[in-house]
Amino acid sequence: MVEKTEKKTIWDRLANLPEQYVYVVLAVILIAPLLHPIGLPIPISDATRKFFVAIDELKPGDTVFYAFDAGSMTWMEQGLGATIVFKHLLMKPGIRIVGATIGAEGPMFWDNAIKSLGGLASYGKEYGKDVVWLGFFAGEETACAALAKDLKGTSGGVDAYGSKLDTMPLMTNVNKATDFNLLFVLSYGWTWRSWMNQWQMPYGIKEYAIPLAGVVAEMTPNIKAGQIQSIINGARGAAEYELLLGKPGRAASGMDAQSLGHIYVAILIVVGNIAYFASKGGKKK
Amino acid sequence: MDIVVEIGLWISAFYVISVYSLLWKYNKFFKFAEHTLIGAAAGHFLVMGLLNIRNLGIGNILGGKILYLIPILLGLTLFARFTPKYSWVMRWGMAFLIGVSLTIYMRSLVITQITAQIQDTLKNVSFADPMKIVNTIVVVGFVFTTMLYFLFTERLTPKGPASYIGKIGRYGVMTAIGYYLGVTVMTRLAFVINRLEFLLFEWLRIPR
Numbered sequence: 001m002v003e004k005t006e007k008k009t010i011w012d013r014l015a016n017l018p019e020q021y022v023y024v025v026l027a028v029i030l031i032a033p034l035l036h037p038i039g040l041p042i043p044i045s046d047a048t049r050k051f052f053v054a055i056d057e058l059k060p061g062d063t064v065f066y067a068f069d070a071g072s073m074t075w076m077e078q079g080l081g082a083t084i085v086f087k088h089l090l091m092k093p094g095i096r097i098v099g100a101t102i103g104a105e106g107p108m109f110w111d112n113a114i115k116s117l118g119g120l121a122s123y124g125k126e127y128g129k130d131v132v133w134l135g136f137f138a139g140e141e142t143a144c145a146a147l148a149k150d151l152k153g154t155s156g157g158v159d160a161y162g163s164k165l166d167t168m169p170l171m172t173n174v175n176k177a178t179d180f181n182l183l184f185v186l187s188y189g190w191t192w193r194s195w196m197n198q199w200q201m202p203y204g205i206k207e208y209a210i211p212l213a214g215v216v217a218e219m220t221p222n223i224k225a226g227q228i229q230s231i232i233n234g235a236r237g238a239a240e241y242e243l244l245l246g247k248p249g250r251a252a253s254g255m256d257a258q259s260l261g262h263i264y265v266a267i268l269i270v271v272g273n274i275a276y277f278a279s280k281g282g283k284k285k
Numbered sequence: 286m287d288i289v290v291e292i293g294l295w296i297s298a299f300y301v302i303s304v305y306s307l308l309w310k311y312n313k314f315f316k317f318a319e320h321t322l323i324g325a326a327a328g329h330f331l332v333m334g335l336l337n338i339r340n341l342g343i344g345n346i347l348g349g350k351i352l353y354l355i356p357i358l359l360g361l362t363l364f365a366r367f368t369p370k371y372s373w374v375m376r377w378g379m380a381f382l383i384g385v386s387l388t389i390y391m392r393s394l395v396i397t398q399i400t401a402q403i404q405d406t407l408k409n410v411s412f413a414d415p416m417k418i419v420n421t422i423v424v425v426g427f428v429f430t431t432m433l434y435f436l437f438t439e440r441l442t443p444k445g446p447a448s449y450i451g452k453i454g455r456y457g458v459m460t461a462i463g464y465y466l467g468v469t470v471m472t473r474l475a476f477v478i479n480r481l482e483f484l485l486f487e488w489l490r491i492p493r
Contacts, residue, residue: 023308030474030481035491072326076479077472104333138337145389156345197393214472217465225405227397234468235475253493254478261474 014275022268029264033256040259042252047223048240050230051208054182055085060094062181063174065205067144067195068101070109071188074212080238080251081210082186083113088245089184090123090131096170098151098180100134102143103188107136107160128168135160140191144198148177177203186210192219196227213237298488301480430454 058064066089070078089097099110110133114120125131134155137143146154152165152175165171173179177199185195185207192209200207206229211219213234222228232241235258238251303318338357345353362378365371409424411417434454485491 020309026477027481030478031485034478034481034485077475080475080479104330107333108329136333136337137341138334142386142389154341156341156348158340158344162340193397197390197397201393201397212472213475214465214469216468217461220464221402221405222397225401227401234471235478236471250479250482254475254482257478257481258471258474261478262470265470265474 009279011275011278014271015279026261026264029260030257033260034254037253038256038260040256042236042239042243042255044240044244045233045237047230048232048237048244051085051232051237052088052241052244054206054208054229055088055092058092058095058181061096062094063096063098063170063179064089064182064184065177065180065199066097066099067183067185067187067191068099068106068110068113069103069185069187069189069191070101070106071103072105072108074188075109077212077235078186078188078210079109079113080235080249081232081241082109083116084238084241084245084247084249084251085184085186085210085232086113087117087247088241090117090120090125091245093124095130096174097131098134098170098174099132100147100151100155101136102138102140102191102194104136104138105188107133128163129170132165132168132170133160141194141198144194148199148203151175177205180205183207184210187215188212190215190218192228193222196222200227210237294488298484301484305477305480426453427457427460431457434458 066086068082070082089095101107101110117123120127120131127133134147134151137147137154139146143154152171155165157165159165159168177183183195183199183205185192187209189212192207192211192215196207199205207227208229208231209219210232211234213236216231216233219228219231223231232238235251235254239248239255242248242252300318300321303314306312307315338360342353342357346357359378359381362374365374406424406428410421412421430450430453432454434451434457486493
């Protein structure tokens, strides 16, 4: 018996398009604008502007806590925001920064970030006087809670490099959450929530977060409720921040590719749905 | 250029290409990169954990804070699970771990994730002008219908007017999922773009 071979329509072919083709086109769409930038406009969002203003309004002598929860698998995006915020903080004269992390990979990226920014000396900052790095603390939210109550006690009285905190001018009047003017949280996942639960909620310290764009949907209710003052929304937010600071860098240069990539994904979703419903697979339902 | 930096660039480029080669098909290069990543991550986390115990645990004990012995001993009990005869000892450490974590989470969780969110939803209730009325209906309406969709699904799904409450809630959930998808795409594209920039401008040194 000879089986009848059904003729495939264009929609059937589209619905079963090999995924490799999709990726090749995506690669071309992303590489082309990197080599030949189009210069699509980058409007500044209210969230980024609010973040920028918060740092810009800091006064000499103010102290901020920078929770540097970086991750190697997320640094490609979060590194853009983390670095530009760090740069802005270092550019502000008299601002003092205390850093720590509840992410095991944080220490590696803290040092890298400072190095990529040209070192503390290039901003007239001095370690121990303007910047102190406490390092990694295991325990996630419990570590946040302990640090909020007693920084020196939790760290054993030493910084990440083993130097005594009591000998550092910056640490003479700083030991708990309420000693800080603002809290900045770089978050590779959901650590912004741990800091919010243990620093913002009990002590009322204003938290500004640098999350992955993929997590922003989840934190939106907390932003609306005022638990998080503002955010830098992934690479896009970092690009806006670079423009606000007048230092367009890697984030801004990647925005053309980002925009075209989104248009491509949107087209794929629309075409994919049309193809599905028009094809035999969709009609069977 | 520094030879060490140059070698680092080539190794990095090799791993980036190996990882993305998965998009073509599962292959040995991807497998190698995957195993390297897991091995390196496990090693890094182990070292960071040990450093924490040395600096914050043993360091404090040697400094005279003898109470730090308690968490170290409780931590050691977790390894008892490897001996069937004494595996029950692990419960002590685990009980302490869960007890402390739960207490700390619960202290703030109810406020940050429940009461503050209810307060904020109710703050949106305003009938001052037409736009605010629309906003109130959208926000409060979707919050309640979405909650009902999850709470009383079975009762609301049968035919009848009540079934529409569940349907509206479902649209709310779908809208939220759409938002999730959009921002997830944004993150994934940012990852790819960053690595493409690395390959093009740092490794291949194509002038910008």
